[in-house]
Amino acid sequence: MIYREAGQFKTTYAADQAIFPIAQDRWLVLAGLVLAFVVPPALASEYWLQAVLIPFLVYALAALGLNLLTGYAGQISLGTGGFMAVGGYAAFKITTSFPALNIVAVFLLSGLAAAAVGLAFGLPSLRIKGFYLAVATLAAQFFLVWLFNKVAWFTNYASSGTITAPPRQVLGIMVTGPEATAGTRYVVALAMVVLFALIAKNLVRGRIGRSWMAIRDRDIAAEIIGVRPLRTKLLAFGVSSFYCGVAGAELVFLYLGSAETLAFDINLSFLVLFMVIIGGLGSILGSFLGAAFIVLVPIFLANAPHLLGLGLPVALQKQIELMIFGGLIIFFLIVEPHGLARLWQIGKEKLRLWPFPH
Amino acid sequence: MSQLYALLVGPFADMAGAPLFLVEVLIGGIASGLLYSLVALGFVLIFKASGVFNFAQGVMVLFAALTLVGLLERGVPAPLALALTVLVMIALAFAIERLVLRPLVNQEHIILFMATIGLNFFLEGLGEMVWGANVKKLDLGIPDESFKFAGVLLNKLEMTAAATAAVLVAVLAVFFQKTRIGRALRAVADDHEAALSIGIPLRTIWVVVWSVAGVVAIAAGIMWGAKSGVQFSLSLIALKALPVLILGGFTSVPGAIVGGLIIGIGEKLGEVYWGPLVGGAIENWFAYVLALVFLLFRPQGLFGERIIERV
């Protein structure tokens, strides 16, 4: 009843291969996007923008990148923080060296820098698999963080050892720096995420995505049918690191405003991995759902006592928050091991048939 | 040219020039390495028997140490406190098996890994809520004195820790190889369903293994807690044990020891002799790079099971 597909006939291959074949889906997503671009900058409070929506968008991009690598290509990586650091510091160096360069171009270039580094650290994946690879990527994480700490050139020899986003404009509007409003930064972040999500969706639907999934499922069989493991795995690392690099640049320029290496430490890597697993491995929507879960649940739990009128001491509140967060993760995994994306998918399936049971 | 010399020759000349100091560095490395193995053991046990990479092992170490110290602080005599802590860890193992592992039987490894992450957060909050967030002193009755032996400075506490670790590992190795339960554990690690089909009680095995891992966590918690006081950062030691795991192999108990020794010695030598050339604090990533180098030659670690892939 809700999804009346009757009457929707596809007359071209292109129409049949659309990302959203059902018209209702298409309209819903379009409307959602328009609302997302228009409503928050106009209506949301600064807290919502600064502490909830912008981090959500930044993490969603990073989760997207990691999902491509871990969910689609099957290479577990714990070096996300390191690659984001490369993106952040590269963006800083590029924009301070070439102040006239458009900041979006700077983000893209920093993504390329991160991709190059990702390619280098992805080489072991040809030999090492599974959890061993995960731990090997930790080498990337720790080394990169150490490098940025050690070599003062990356911070332009700042005495403070931190990198600060310089003020930059796009089309006359302040986009980064202390004067950029949260609304502007939100719109830029949203635009980038939408663009890259579209690219990612098309990547995974096409030949490249299929070769990644082939490697993930049975890499020896994939090699036999002609998928080149070297190229495919390295491509996965490269693309994933590109996304993570852009996300890292956004983290520094659009979200935090300034960062030291501690912002990119191992906890960030784990956080992004959690998002990907909870959201659903091998699903573009899953990256978004996972990022939303990880960003929103702690904030909800932090605000809940205030909502309920409970005056708990902060330490106890935080500890209960941790316990509930952990409990929720286990709960969701038991309920749906394939992540929130699968829950969504099942929901949609039910909606397509509703009110009929099957 | 001089840089090449400084990198390739200098440190060795350094080592040769002060042999007694080199011995101290090696002993320090061995002591550290054995402590890492102790933590890595917990990972190995659980991975070996249930195929789960227990992300929460570090927090289990912290939880065990917190429980022990909490009981000691409340005036419980040491042997009783130890026994009670063991009981607590066994109870924890039961709870984990019932609430986390049983509902997720036969799921993919990465899902189980994520579940242990949830467990990690949960235990973190629980441990701190029950026992408080302050640093607690762990007094083992072993004086932290150093004494000179043949010109080399040795530390009593470290020797004890190293010896304990070695003994524990030996006991566990024997346990796995020679006893019935050990064989059952290895069967379960190979294939859950096959083990079930020949009558091995999966649930009991899991409880046993997580309890043993819990006991190992107590030992690790005691040794590390004596060095830094029992506090939250104990849970971060798990990160130090990961290179040991990948070097030695996720499924090998002797691998944990050998891996620990190699990482410990390698780390210390690297930091003391090569560290100053690049500004120091290279220990963290040096251990991983070392492990990575070994992995390139043996992708499943030195002693890990060679996974035979079938298409």
Added chain:
Amino acid sequence: MNARRIWTSIVAALVLGGPLAATGAHAQAKEMFVPLLVYRTGPYAPSGIPIANGFVDYFNLINERDGGINGVKVAWEECETQYDTKQGVECYERLKGRSGGAVIVNPYSTGITYQLIPKAPVDKVVVFSMGYGMTAAADGRWFPWVFSFPTTYWSQASAVIRYIGQQEGGADKLKGKKIAHIFHNSPYGKEANPTLEDLARRMGFELTLLAVDHPGQDQKATWLQVRRLNPDWVFMSGWGVMNQVAIKEAASIGFKMDRFIGNWWSANDSDVVPAGDGAKGYKGATFHAPGTSFKVHAEIVKAVYDKNKGAGKKEDMGAPLYNRGVVNAMLSAEAIRTAMGKFGNKPLTGEQVRWGFENLNLTDKRLDDLGMKGFTHAIKVTCEDHEGNGPILVQQWDGKKWSIVSDWIAPMRDVVRPKLEAAAVEEGKKLGYTQRDCSKEK
């Protein structure tokens, strides 16, 4: 399974509604709001708990004993950051609009401070990073909203060297001596390095820099190097578990603890606990006295603890970091009082409180009135100098408690101030600020 899925969806929906709660702001009359960013859980809790307790106890004292600052009560709300920058930013954003608007924020974390510095002039909230944070911000001409009095890391380093010189029998005796700086491998830990290197060049001592990787749980390699180097003095800029392990390692290699000086984040009760007796003799730098022998502590006991409003345990009063919290609260309160002197005894705005901070003149007599004679030093803040050039003290652990073992040691302003001003220009330009002219603002 179906019911489970329904429950899951409900939970997911609730989660999305959570942040809606964050918008509640209820202004109270006759109250000023100070958000407290604390870390009572997580890896740095042993340090964060006493600071938070000291803070809360002093504000409670003012409210209970005096009825507030000149009749205006101080309202606060704690927010747990776990020393994490992102949580700190979230806490700040959530609390800055509460109860009529925050006027001061004490980030207690260098990372969070860096995040809040650009927001301070926009949100009109004073960032009071007492003895930590961005050292360059001590130049008030570039950073009018950031204050770090009574002193900064660079001044501390110079003062510690001066103390070592005194101990060696004169600054000229430092020539040829070996001093090691063991530091946390982060921007915080590295703060003192340029100053130390500069002083090493000027005074002729041999400086060795030893970085300890975060978190510093295993420092065997570092202390082996110390053993090999055999320095005359060791200075430590540590944090968290690094402190405890360092002190323990130093004790176990038999280093003379009275030659080991920690900076003011490395010399708290919690740091010497694991080493036990081995820590005897360990010294630390500080800018206030430890212990509870001051009148203000007795008053806190009377007005707060006796009424069961104490934030922590009575036995934990007097720890160096507890007293740190007390000093921080006291300085905040005195700055507000100074501002009230000009703008009237009513709840003030951020701008007015900022003026109060910038014109704070804390005299010895005032300290005496506060019951803090000898507790901390008099300080005067000016438009150019948000540091106040406060002197430091050296305290020593005797196995049971800390006691002061030195006189007030002035920092080497002639060495530190020029570099500070240069750094301020650099950092200020990065944020697009312009230097203000202090003479024009009188």
